[in-house]
Amino acid sequence: MGGLFLAGQINGTTGYEEAACQGLMAGINAAFHVQKRGPFVLQREEAYIGVLTDDLIRHGVDEPYRLFTSRAEARLKLRHDNADERLTPKGxxxxxxxxxxxxRFNRKREILARLREALDGTRFKRxxxxxxSxxxxxxxxxxxxxxxxQLAMRQGVDRELIERLLPEDIRVGLREEELETALADSMYAGYIEKQDKAAERVNHHDSLKVPDSFQFRSISGLSNEMVERLERSRPQNFAQVRSIxxxxxxxxxxxxxxxxAGQPRPIENN
Structure with missing residues (x-):
């Protein structure tokens, strides 16, 4: 129904935070509707709000929905320390x-840009x-x-050590949370790259067939809940798997x- 905007349990969710973020999006889009503007949408890779709304719209619910970090493919990017970088321009x-x-945001963004450049560019030879030292x-x-x-990714290296090694002009006035954000980007960079490649791999296999004889229960890495959802749907290809x-x-x-890789070996009953 056009012009009707809802939030909370009526949409199948449970939890205060889930209701609050829906209320925010409902309010924004109600205002946009009155102004005859197009919908305001956050994507899955931009915010947890995007994950929640996408899950509700594309998949629906068969039990009260809670938003867990495990639902987000890009969760290494969706950190509390970079929420302002992701969402302030949108706001x-x-x-x-x-x-x-x-x-204030632009000043912080400039500081982070200089800081990231210093982390990547400050090099110490043997x-x-x-x-x-x-x-x-x-x-x-x-x-x-x-x-x-590179040093930040080593075990036993803390923020204080990195800060001492930064150029003096970068250290002056540097706030703890700014350094934490920049270091998180450095430490997670390799994992984020792997995560992006994994997401790309998943998206490019929609036509892959699921054999009729394929036994999801034989896959050791799946929880009972995931197995039940798969067996109930009996998808014929990977695109249908992704839509469950x-x-x-x-x-x-x-x-x-x-x-x-092929059908896993059945689990033997002891």
């Missing part, structure tokens, strides 16, 4: 962010005093040279691995 574009907040502290050989981004309500990204990847 500004629809008139929900004031000028002073926008100015001959430097800093290299010797860090190598001794970690009791490890660090190769011919290392950048601060409530199937987690992890379950999708597990099923895809076994479909491309």
């Amino acid at each position: 500004m574009s629809i008139g929900l962010v004031g000028d002073s907040a926008w100015d 001959s430097s005093i800093e290299y010797a 860090v190598s001794q502290l970690l009791n490890a050989d660090l190769g011919d040279a290392f950048t601060l981004s 309500p409530g199937l987690t990204p992890s379950a999708l990847s597990t099923v895809l691995v076994h479909l491309t």
Whole structure:
């Protein structure tokens, strides 16, 4: 029904946060409807709100819906420390962010850009005093040279050590949360790249057939809940697997691995 905007249990969800984010989106889109503007939509890779609304619209619910991090394919990108980077430009574009907040955001964005450049560009060679000090502290050989981004990914390295090694002009006025965000980007970069490739792999296998004899219960990496959803739907191809309500990204990847590798061996009953 056009012009009707709802939030909360009537949409099949449970939980205060779930209702609150739906209320926010309902309010925005109700205003857009009155102004005869198109819908405001957040994508799955942009926000957990996008994950929730996409799940409800595409899959529906057969039990009260709660939003867990496991439902998000891009959860390494959907961190609390970078929520402003992801969503402030969106809020500004629809008139929900004031000028002073926008100015603060842009100042922070400039600081983070300089900080990330420093983490990637600050390099210490084996001959430097800093290299010797860090190598001794970690009791490890660090190769011919290392950048601060590379150092941040090593076990035993904390924020205080990275901060001490930053150029002085970067350290002045640097806030703890700004460094935490930049370091998280560095530490998760490799995992995010793998996550993006995994998502791309999943999206390119929609035509893959599911044999009639395929036994989902034989896949050791699936929970009982996921097995029940798959067996109830009996999908004929991977596109249908992806459309099953409530199937987690992890379950999708597990099923895809076994479909491309062949039917798993049945579990033997003891």
